[in-house]
Amino acid sequence: MELVIENLTKTFKDTTAVNNISCTLSTGVYGLLGVNGAGKTTLMRMLCTLLKPTAGRITWNGADIFTMDADYRKLLGYLPQDFGFYPNFSVEDYLMYIASIKGLRPATARQRVNTLLKQVGLDPVRSRKMRKLSGGMKRRAGIAQALLNHPRILILDEPTAGLDPNERIRFRNLISEISEDRLVLLSTHIVSDIEYIASEILLMKDGAFLHTGTQTEILADIPETVWSCVVPKEQAADLLRRYKVANIRSTPEGTAMRILSKTPPVMSSIREKATLEDIFLSYFGERTGETNDSDDIL
Amino acid sequence: MTQMIYYEIKKIFSQHSAKLALLLLCVTLGVTTFLTVHSVSWIDEQGEKTAGPSAAQKLRAARKEWAGYVDEDVIRRVIEENARVNATPEAQSSNVVQQEIAFSKKQGFYDIRMMIARSFSGFRELDYYLPDSLTPEDASRFYPNRMAQLTEWLDGEAKDTFSESEREWIIQKYQELPTPLWYDYAEGWLNLQTYSATIIMISLLILVFPIAGIFSGEAAQKADAIFFSTYHGRRRAVLAKLCAGFLVITGTYWTMMLIYTAVTLGLLGTDGADCLIAVFRWKTLYELTNGQAYALIVLGGYLGCLFMLLLAMLVSAKTKSTAFAVTIPFFLMFAPGFLSGSHNAMLTKLIGLLPDQLLQMNTVFSLFSLYRVGTHICRSAPLLFAIYPAACILLLPLIYRVFRRTQVA
Numbered sequence A: 001m002e003l004v005i006e007n008l009t010k011t012f013k014d015t016t017a018v019n020n021i022s023c024t025l026s027t028g029v030y031g032l033l034g035v036n037g038a039g040k041t042t043l044m045r046m047l048c049t050l051l052k053p054t055a056g057r058i059t060w061n062g063a064d065i066f067t068m069d070a071d072y073r074k075l076l077g078y079l080p081q082d083f084g085f086y087p088n089f090s091v092e093d094y095l096m097y098i099a100s101i102k103g104l105r106p107a108t109a110r111q112r113v114n115t116l117l118k119q120v121g122l123d124p125v126r127s128r129k130m131r132k133l134s135g136g137m138k139r140r141a142g143i144a145q146a147l148l149n150h151p152r153i154l155i156l157d158e159p160t161a162g163l164d165p166n167e168r169i170r171f172r173n174l175i176s177e178i179s180e181d182r183l184v185l186l187s188t189h190i191v192s193d194i195e196y197i198a199s200e201i202l203l204m205k206d207g208a209f210l211h212t213g214t215q216t217e218i219l220a221d222i223p224e225t226v227w228s229c230v231v232p233k234e235q236a237a238d239l240l241r242r243y244k245v246a247n248i249r250s251t252p253e254g255t256a257m258r259i260l261s262k263t264p265p266v267m268s269s270i271r272e273k274a275t276l277e278d279i280f281l282s283y284f285g286e287r288t289g290e291t292n293d294s295d296d297i298l
Numbered sequence B: 001m002t003q004m005i006y007y008e009i010k011k012i013f014s015q016h017s018a019k020l021a022l023l024l025l026c027v028t029l030g031v032t033t034f035l036t037v038h039s040v041s042w043i044d045e046q047g048e049k050t051a052g053p054s055a056a057q058k059l060r061a062a063r064k065e066w067a068g069y070v071d072e073d074v075i076r077r078v079i080e081e082n083a084r085v086n087a088t089p090e091a092q093s094s095n096v097v098q099q100e101i102a103f104s105k106k107q108g109f110y111d112i113r114m115m116i117a118r119s120f121s122g123f124r125e126l127d128y129y130l131p132d133s134l135t136p137e138d139a140s141r142f143y144p145n146r147m148a149q150l151t152e153w154l155d156g157e158a159k160d161t162f163s164e165s166e167r168e169w170i171i172q173k174y175q176e177l178p179t180p181l182w183y184d185y186a187e188g189w190l191n192l193q194t195y196s197a198t199i200i201m202i203s204l205l206i207l208v209f210p211i212a213g214i215f216s217g218e219a220a221q222k223a224d225a226i227f228f229s230t231y232h233g234r235r236r237a238v239l240a241k242l243c244a245g246f247l248v249i250t251g252t253y254w255t256m257m258l259i260y261t262a263v264t265l266g267l268l269g270t271d272g273a274d275c276l277i278a279v280f281r282w283k284t285l286y287e288l289t290n291g292q293a294y295a296l297i298v299l300g301g302y303l304g305c306l307f308m309l310l311l312a313m314l315v316s317a318k319t320k321s322t323a324f325a326v327t328i329p330f331f332l333m334f335a336p337g338f339l340s341g342s343h344n345a346m347l348t349k350l351i352g353l354l355p356d357q358l359l360q361m362n363t364v365f366s367l368f369s370l371y372r373v374g375t376h377i378c379r380s381a382p383l384l385f386a387i388y389p390a391a392c393i394l395l396l397p398l399i400y401r402v403f404r405r406t407q408v409a
Helices: A042-048 A090-101 A105-121 A137-145 A165-178 A191-197 A215-221 A233-242 A276-284 B004-012 B015-036 B053-064 B074-085 B096-104 B107-120 B138-157 B162-175 B187-220 B224-228 B236-268 B289-320 B320-341 B346-350 B379-403
Strands: A004-013 A015-025 A029-033 A054-060 A076-079 A153-157 A183-187 A200-205 A207-214 A223-231 A243-250 A254-261 A270-272 B041-043 B049-051 B068-070 B181-183 B370-373 B378-381
Touching: A004 A029, A004 B068, A015 A042, A015 A054, A015 A207, A015 B049, A029 A042, A029 A191, A042 A153, A042 A183, A042 A223, A054 B289, A076 A137, A090 A105, A090 A137, A090 A276, A090 B004, A090 B236, A090 B378, A105 A137, A137 A153, A165 A183, A191 A276, A200 A215, A200 A276, A207 A215, A215 B320, A223 B181, A233 A243, A233 A254, A243 A276, A254 A276, A270 B379, B004 B015, B004 B236, B015 B187, B015 B236, B041 B053, B041 B096, B049 B053, B053 B107, B053 B187, B053 B236, B074 B107, B074 B138, B107 B138, B107 B181, B162 B370, B162 B378, B187 B224, B187 B236, B187 B289, B187 B320, B224 B320, B236 B289, B236 B379, B289 B379, B320 B346, B370 B379, B378 B379
Parallel strands: A029 A183, A029 A200, A076 A153, A153 A183
Antiparallel strands: A004 A015, A004 A054, A200 A207, A223 A254, A223 A270, A243 A254, B041 B049, B068 B181, B370 B378
8 A cells, every 4th residue: 555656846937836846745634834825735736646647647546637537536535735625515415415426325325424424513503604713613514525435545634734733632632533545635834733643744845845754754854953942032033033933832931942953042941852843943934833932022 | 316416506697697598598588578468559549559468469350351462452441441431521630639540440450451561662672652552453562572572683783792693493382382372360479579589689698697607607616626537527427517507597598488488379379380480571582480480589599699608608618717708799789780781792691691690581581691611502591490509519528628638737
């Protein structure tokens, strides 16, 4: 079970969204991490046969996925980032329809829909119109449709976007539950999602992979050191300009800062263990999509 | 497949625009049927006018007295009866009610009187009062007039319009018309023929709203990414959309037309189905009965609607724009109107073969548009019925191919 990406490129007019990338994916949860515009969605759409590559190829167990056509899509479950639905369908109708176009027989589909509705917690609202669902409920319906056909390859594009913390935890648990014997590719700019469930991480920037590997490998290869320090408020502004600051917090002693730098930013700096948050900042030069207590400190 | 089609149809009718379209179609059906049935009127001996089914019953009884072959003797009797009514004090009166009373006595032979008016007027004229000036001796000229006026027109006004072979072909068609013609009360069929174009055109313009979104709706609702990533997404699911579109068009159209036809004929009568349309369209080149003509009008309407709506579906699949797709039938219906004033012979012939003609086959039966296919000369109706089924059959795989290749960026 191997999904191989070979020299894959996708160009839109003057823009190269995906630039000559290669990698091999097998069973496990892969976290595709990158800022908005990194090319994650374009890559995923090519993996779902929604877009044809400008160059390169994608193979599944040695066969070109575009040649495999429906046989490949039979293995696929996909939750797009900007998830669309049929607003006047009930949740149940929506899932039954998707089951029909996924090739499930009506009796099997009925059974599978019932199971998934319970699994994602939508059973009580199965008759509710899709347009009347909350953002989190719609997302859960989206996850349910992706799982209808027991996909061998599950591609989830920003699946936790718009979910509240409880729903995000629930979602992570669900992915962990179903990831056995599957290839799950999960794109996000929310580091904690990947931190908890991804076995491998693909860091993507400007259409190319910056780094790939396990969390430990990636953390070991961080090009900068992580430092923590407490500085007077007036010095904090200067440090913010000069360094990549992962976190900043006001304390009675001054401003507590978490800084990425090859050398200690101040004399009193203490070396810290790097996290994926720091990796994100180090490679992408900006903090992740998660909000934290440092946002309005200065 | 059945389930996919079921959900596609459900998708169409779950939209508010489709529900509104259905409501409008019902209103159109009701209003058009009412207008069709109430276009039949009867004037009683007191000069009072009534309309609708009861008027149709009285008219039917009066006209049944004149049913039969319209031979020289019948023409003579109509001229005499017409003259007799004209000589009554009511007809001579300038009082409108009195004139209506006089007209009430002509209602039974009104259709034959109109045949006489058409026969004795010029080829492209109609003098309603001309029968009033005829004498019973003129009856013998009734049928010969048809050919005489045709040859006069072909040698004069239409001299440069037709080639020699076309001219001979037209004359031959006129000669082939079996005379004397059979006449019967046919208000049901005649009114269906007249008003069916209205219901066909309005149905088309309403139906395009739910149909145009079948393909573009996936992109508009951002559901295309999931749709195309599924097992049947680029195969049977596309076919299901096509089938749903076809079924909605076919089901809606034929339901509308069957109800319209059944109610109208039920209220106005089915008599006159076997009468040739030449009885009421004196100069037609088509040797069709009223029943056959109406069947072709309805079938033509279906083909026209199907073609234009499939074209709208193609545009919807290609451009992902419902708004653009909706404009297609409007354009195809109204654009030829702007070109119809042209004196260019080629353009005129082309206009005669545009799909809007299928929506108004009733007028096509009155046209003298001839086309040459190889060595054969033919009228526009057979060509329309050859071109558009073929075009529809070609459009189906084209829509399928275009949509299944959609890229979702």
